[in-house]
Amino acid sequence: MLKVSKTIITMLIFGYAFLFIPILFLIISSFSDSEISGNWTNFSLRWFHEVLEDEDLVRAMMTSFKIAFISASGAVVLGTLAAVATTNTGTYFGKNFLTNTIIVPIVMPEIIVGFSLLMLFISVESIFEFPKERGVMTVAIGHIMATMAYVHMTVRARLLSFDKSLEEAALNLGARPFTVFFKIKIPAISKAILSGWLLAFTFSLDDLVIASFLTGPGSTTLPILIFSNVRIGLSPAINALATMIIAIVILCLIGVYLLSKPKKRKDT
Amino acid sequence: MRKSIIICCLILGVICILRMDKNAKETVNVYGWYGIISNEILKDFEKETGIKVIYDVYDNNDSLEAKLLATNSGYDVVFPSFIPYAARQCAMGVYAKLNSNLIPNLKNIQGKITEKFSKAGGDTTRMVPMFWGTIGIAYDEEAIQNVFPESKEVTYDMLLNPEKIEKLSKYGVSFPEEYIDIFPQAAVFLNLRDNGSIKTPEKVKEYVKHFKKLRKYIKKFSSTTLIKDLLSGEVVVAIGCSDNAWRAIQSAKKLDKKIKYAIPAGYAILWIDCIGIPNKAPHKKNAHKFINYLLRPEIAAKLTNNTGILVNIPEARKYFDKEFANDMQICPQDEGMLSEMIMGNPSRNADDIRMDKMATRVWSQIRMNDFDSLGE
Numbered sequence: 001m002l003k004v005s006k007t008i009i010t011m012l013i014f015g016y017a018f019l020f021i022p023i024l025f026l027i028i029s030s031f032s033d034s035e036i037s038g039n040w041t042n043f044s045l046r047w048f049h050e051v052l053e054d055e056d057l058v059r060a061m062m063t064s065f066k067i068a069f070i071s072a073s074g075a076v077v078l079g080t081l082a083a084v085a086t087t088n089t090g091t092y093f094g095k096n097f098l099t100n101t102i103i104v105p106i107v108m109p110e111i112i113v114g115f116s117l118l119m120l121f122i123s124v125e126s127i128f129e130f131p132k133e134r135g136v137m138t139v140a141i142g143h144i145m146a147t148m149a150y151v152h153m154t155v156r157a158r159l160l161s162f163d164k165s166l167e168e169a170a171l172n173l174g175a176r177p178f179t180v181f182f183k184i185k186i187p188a189i190s191k192a193i194l195s196g197w198l199l200a201f202t203f204s205l206d207d208l209v210i211a212s213f214l215t216g217p218g219s220t221t222l223p224i225l226i227f228s229n230v231r232i233g234l235s236p237a238i239n240a241l242a243t244m245i246i247a248i249v250i251l252c253l254i255g256v257y258l259l260s261k262p263k264k265r266k267d268t
Numbered sequence: 269m270r271k272s273i274i275i276c277c278l279i280l281g282v283i284c285i286l287r288m289d290k291n292a293k294e295t296v297n298v299y300g301w302y303g304i305i306s307n308e309i310l311k312d313f314e315k316e317t318g319i320k321v322i323y324d325v326y327d328n329n330d331s332l333e334a335k336l337l338a339t340n341s342g343y344d345v346v347f348p349s350f351i352p353y354a355a356r357q358c359a360m361g362v363y364a365k366l367n368s369n370l371i372p373n374l375k376n377i378q379g380k381i382t383e384k385f386s387k388a389g390g391d392t393t394r395m396v397p398m399f400w401g402t403i404g405i406a407y408d409e410e411a412i413q414n415v416f417p418e419s420k421e422v423t424y425d426m427l428l429n430p431e432k433i434e435k436l437s438k439y440g441v442s443f444p445e446e447y448i449d450i451f452p453q454a455a456v457f458l459n460l461r462d463n464g465s466i467k468t469p470e471k472v473k474e475y476v477k478h479f480k481k482l483r484k485y486i487k488k489f490s491s492t493t494l495i496k497d498l499l500s501g502e503v504v505v506a507i508g509c510s511d512n513a514w515r516a517i518q519s520a521k522k523l524d525k526k527i528k529y530a531i532p533a534g535y536a537i538l539w540i541d542c543i544g545i546p547n548k549a550p551h552k553k554n555a556h557k558f559i560n561y562l563l564r565p566e567i568a569a570k571l572t573n574n575t576g577i578l579v580n581i582p583e584a585r586k587y588f589d590k591e592f593a594n595d596m597q598i599c600p601q602d603e604g605m606l607s608e609m610i611m612g613n614p615s616r617n618a619d620d621i622r623m624d625k626m627a628t629r630v631w632s633q634i635r636m637n638d639f640d641s642l643g644e
Contacts, residue, residue, distance in 0.1 A: 002343075035499070035519050035522055035523060036496055036499050036500050036523075039500065051637055056302075056306055056307070056323075056325075076401055096357075118338055122338055122339055122340075125339075125340065126339075133342040133550075134341075135342075136343060183642070213334070215324070216341070216342040217295075217297035217299075217322050217324060217342045217343060218297065218322040218324065218326045219324070220325055224325065224326075224327070225302065227327040228301065228325040228326055228327040229302050229303075229304035230492050232328065
């Protein structure tokens with residue numbers, strides 16, 4: 001057993017308290033009966049009922065999940081392909097340049113990403129008459145663009161430590177590059193792909209800036225709705241909604257953990 | 269096992285994508301404030317006309333303006349605030365001309381508010397001056413009585429007189445976020461009001477001088493959190509919109525608090541929100557139908573009863589909730605009172621715009637308590 005000094009333990013406690021007390025406070029106050037958020041009176045589930053009965057909220061949540069799902073899936077496909085290309089053993093012209101520039105969307109302020117995409121869609125529309133209207137699809141494209149780099153980073157990190165000899169062995173034994181990619185590489189980096197997907201998913205779920213530039217009729221996302229709600233005064237229903245989302249996220253994390261567990265045993 | 273999960277995910281994704289575009293039905297795309305049109309009204313409209321309403325929300329006029337100016341926004345009906353937004357957008361040619369044959373209920377829009385709207389340069393052929401309200405003082409009655417036992421009514425003197433606001437300051441006072449909601453009252457209070465603009469450089473200098481004395485007594489500057497602030501007791505007096513005040517009054521009853529709202533004579537500010545149809549609206553005909561539906565007195569009254577925002581339809585008044593209609597401060601109806609209300613002028617030329625910008629900058633510096641850079 002490692003000996004840990006008291007200072008380190010207190011620092012640890014403070015660190016974790018800093019991270020989780022706000023969330024804990026939110027979860028507790030979502031069970032309150034009070035009209036004002038953050039005010040404890042009695043235990044009640046009424047705000048949860050209210051969330052489920054509020055069609056706008058549920059619709060916005062579904063839209064958000066839909067966009068997050070599409071953009072995370074798209075980002076995973078493109079990000080993985082990009083990572084495979086930038087970690088390729090062969091050298092080609094401009095490889096370093098490509099590897100470095102792909103990270104640019106991460107450091108680019110979202111407001112610039114959103115605005116530039118809007119300009120792009122407008123000019124494309126005036127030439128090709130497509131996309132006719134902005135909506136779920138344009139927001140998803142914006143999110144794919146912003147999150148692809150995250151997937152690229154996680155997958156690339158895994159690919160760099162990937163044992164190249166496995167790939168070469170498979171090629172030696174007569175597998176085609178395509179088969180090697182799906183049978184050897186993809187299983188080896190599946191965890192990285194999954195975490196990249198989750199990163200992209202959460203990014204898309206809470207993005208307000210890009211979405212507010214690119215939404216169109218019928219695609220109000222949850223962050224936009226919550227922000228608009230502020231004018232009327234935040235209702236405690238938002239707390240209840242946040243608690244529900246946290247519960248879903250925790251369930252997802254548990255699911256991911258359980259899925260990845262048997263794999264671990266095989267590794268060792 | 270893993271393969272099957274991945275396949276399931278893929279199938280789900282494909283279903284999601286395929287289900288996205290299947291709105292063969294007649295639709296109208298509405299872009300408005302959160303909560304001003306309840307789902308019930310939207311459903312009734314759909315039942316009656318068969319037109320499905322897709323209602324999206326924005327959180328401020330700027331997001332709306334960004335959408336409108338970025339060509340083809342895809343929206344058919346929008347609800348901009350008149351000053352300065354709708355006035356500016358109208359001048360830029362963002363809105364289509366309304367076809368009054370398709371909106372017979374347009375005749376319901378009349379009276380003092382419409383008069384003031386036209387006088388300030390509002391174009392009634394392109395905009396419907398539908399919603400209005402005032403800016404006044406929302407306050408906790410008990411707290412005010414404790415501090416000023418001798419006065420029966422709340423006045424701007426309590427908020428703008430440094431000696432009086434000092435007494436209130438320990439209970440919390442909140443001022444508006446934007447200069448446009450407070451400079452007019454300051455102009456009246458400092459006797460600077462004339463027929464000209466309220467934000468000439470000389471006048472703004474006076475405001476700065478005055479607010480330097482007040483600044484330390486103001487707890488916060490917020491226009492959006494009025495309800496929460498008053499109910500939680502964070503502040504006891506707040507300058508804000510009448511509709512927010514009405515909601516605060518209603519919620520306060522459940523908490524055994526007594527919140528009131530007042531528009532002291534001579535200080536009441538009038539604001540107007542419009543309805544417009546953007547030039548490139550894809551479903552113009554449906555948009556006209558929708559506007560016509562909203563202009564029916566009984567439907568319009570529902571809007572008011574749900575939100576506390578007044579509608580500019582005199583006939584709707586008889587459908588208002590009793591309690592609401594009887595509160596003369598929340599729901600003023602005296603003609604003299606209405607015509608006395610202060611309403612800003614939209615910016616017309618480069619000079620006006622420069623003054624707007626200066627006032628905005630000065631007010632944000634006052635808010636940040638940064639009087640040094642203002643030369644004070």
